Amino acid sequence: MNNESEKPVTVRTFQKMKQNYEKITMLTAYDYSTAKYIDECGTDAILVGDSVGMTVLGYENTINVTVEDMVTFTKAVSKGVKRAMVIADLPFMSFNISKEQTALNAAKLIQAGAKAVKLEGASDFILDEVNHLVNSGINVVGHLGFTPQYINTIGGYFVQGKSYENTLKLLDLAKKLEENGAFMIVLEMVPTESAKYISENLNIPTIGIGAGKYCDGQVLVIDDILGKYWGNTPKFVKPYANIKEIIMNAVNQYNKEVKSSIFPSNENSFFLPENERGKLYSVIK
Numbered sequence: 001m002n003n004e005s006e007k008p009v010t011v012r013t014f015q016k017m018k019q020n021y022e023k024i025t026m027l028t029a030y031d032y033s034t035a036k037y038i039d040e041c042g043t044d045a046i047l048v049g050d051s052v053g054m055t056v057l058g059y060e061n062t063i064n065v066t067v068e069d070m071v072t073f074t075k076a077v078s079k080g081v082k083r084a085m086v087i088a089d090l091p092f093m094s095f096n097i098s099k100e101q102t103a104l105n106a107a108k109l110i111q112a113g114a115k116a117v118k119l120e121g122a123s124d125f126i127l128d129e130v131n132h133l134v135n136s137g138i139n140v141v142g143h144l145g146f147t148p149q150y151i152n153t154i155g156g157y158f159v160q161g162k163s164y165e166n167t168l169k170l171l172d173l174a175k176k177l178e179e180n181g182a183f184m185i186v187l188e189m190v191p192t193e194s195a196k197y198i199s200e201n202l203n204i205p206t207i208g209i210g211a212g213k214y215c216d217g218q219v220l221v222i223d224d225i226l227g228k229y230w231g232n233t234p235k236f237v238k239p240y241a242n243i244k245e246i247i248m249n250a251v252n253q254y255n256k257e258v259k260s261s262i263f264p265s266n267e268n269s270f271f272l273p274e275n276e277r278g279k280l281y282s283v284i285k
């Protein structure tokens with residue numbers, strides 16, 4: 001990496017990347033070492049996503065994730081990152097009650113090391129909150145299209161904005177987020193043409209997940225690209241590794257070696273100095 005690319009990524013970096021048609025890379029992370037690897041690979045942003053609820057905590061969806069959970073994972077991730085922008089999700093109902101509560105919860109994530117927070121939706125209430133956060137010095141990322149925290153009201157995992165009218169509605173919400181100070185918008189499960197149209201009509205970058213190749217950047221869940229998480233794998237995921245197989249091979253081998261006393265070998269063991277060993281053996285005899 002050259003000096004320029006070693007500098008911490010800021011909102012300005014993303015603005016320049018959009019202007020220069022340079023694609024933005026983003027991945028989720030939930031722990032220190034994974035965040036360190038992702039950062040060292042030059043990834044531009046690391047999202048401490050509330051997908052942690054499924055990938056790490058074993059929940060069915062993101063609804064049960066709390067601010068306290070997010071603070072813990074954000075602290076771990078931030079410690080491993082030097083360059084990428086760390087963005088933390090405001091979890092379910094941590095931002096939909098009052099402006100004051102939203103600001104307090106966002107502040108907890110920023111104090112845990114995030115440089116921005118992401119929130120799902122763009123109701124008038126949320127737009128007001130975005131405005132308040134930005135005016136309080138907190139960078140905000142929006143999230144439109146399929147918004148997992150609304151799974152119960154949406155009623156399933158559906159592609160959003162699947163008509164001309166709905167595309168215009170999405171663009172209108174995206175513009176409102178931009179006007180209220182959001183510096184980036186995640187578009188999830190949106191048709192390629194709709195996401196392209198929205199991206200071309202915004203000044204801020206869009207980051208797609210299941211939204212085609214014309215977004216200004218892409219995000220995926222780290223467990224999905226590593227082939228680790230074996231829940232339902234959505235169509236938009238591309239596994240770049242099969243870490244499940246690597247983990248299972250290693251664990252099977254370990255189990256076998258312990259059962260057959262191959263592990264630990266002498267190289268993995270500590271021994272008494274010779275004179276002490278002599279004394280011990282004489283007593284044992």
Ligand code: KIV
Pocket residue numbers: 028047048049050051052089186188209219220221
């Ligand atoms: O929580 C998450 O990981 C996310 C991404 C899927 C965008 O919000």
